Amino acid sequence: MKRRPLPVATALAATTALLLTACGSGDDSAKSKDDIEGADAGKAAASASPSASASGPADRPKITFPDGVENKFESWKTGDPTKDAVLSDVTQTVNAVDDAILRGDTNSSTLAYYRKGKALVSAQKWVLAWLDEDLTWTGVTRYYNPKVEVADSDTAAVVYCADESKAFNKNRKTGTVDRTPSDESPYVTYSTQLKKNSKGVWQTTEVLSKRGDKTCAA
Numbered sequence: 001m002k003r004r005p006l007p008v009a010t011a012l013a014a015t016t017a018l019l020l021t022a023c024g025s026g027d028d029s030a031k032s033k034d035d036i037e038g039a040d041a042g043k044a045a046a047s048a049s050p051s052a053s054a055s056g057p058a059d060r061p062k063i064t065f066p067d068g069v070e071n072k073f074e075s076w077k078t079g080d081p082t083k084d085a086v087l088s089d090v091t092q093t094v095n096a097v098d099d100a101i102l103r104g105d106t107n108s109s110t111l112a113y114y115r116k117g118k119a120l121v122s123a124q125k126w127v128l129a130w131l132d133e134d135l136t137w138t139g140v141t142r143y144y145n146p147k148v149e150v151a152d153s154d155t156a157a158v159v160y161c162a163d164e165s166k167a168f169n170k171n172r173k174t175g176t177v178d179r180t181p182s183d184e185s186p187y188v189t190y191s192t193q194l195k196k197n198s199k200g201v202w203q204t205t206e207v208l209s210k211r212g213d214k215t216c217a218a
Contacts, residue, residue: 057199061110063099069137071095074144083148086156086194089114089202094143100127102136104172119204138177139167145216154196161216162188185212
């Protein structure tokens with residue numbers, strides 16, 4: 001699996017359920033969980049986005065990844081236009097983080113296009129952590145089981161799973177891929193909050209993650 005080069009940056013007293021509650025779901029079943037901000041080490045291939053025609057402006061940045069790097073988004077459409085627009089931009093923010101990691105660009109304009117506030121700062125710190133360890137990555141990451149809640153015309157939350165079992169750290173200088181088995185779980189639950197900006201882009205404003213959550217071990 002793809003291992004984290006550094007511990008997560010900031011612990012938050014928040015949960016997956018609380019994110020959805022903020023958008024009106026009323027689900028209090030997981031309020032005792034400890035989730036983490038800034039651990040969204042993406043593994044994306046923008047060309048693999050499930051929503052090829054993203055909503056909003058036509059000047060969206062183009063993301064292209066090297067051979068051997070891919071994100072697979074499974075069951076990523078609901079049939080509801082608004083929810084699908086939100087999900088489309090969630091894929092793009094994942095892709096933007098991975099693009100920045102792969103290129104080693106902490107000041108990525110693409111990252112700033114899809115993220116703002118805490119989510120942008122944590123992503124920039126995350127990219128820097130990879131650079132400090134001289135690491136990039138290769139392989140495939142699977143994203144699945146998305147749950148979307150739309151609160152109003154410009155506020156939404158998305159919770160989804162990631163399977164990193166086929167993604168691996170790669171030394172940035174030598175190109176050596178580390179396939180050594182890890183005792184960490186490859187499954188991660190992500191909880192995100194989004195706000196739609198004036199251009200129609202659903203920007204991620206906050207990201208929480210929890211590794212080893214049983215709900216994603218599938």
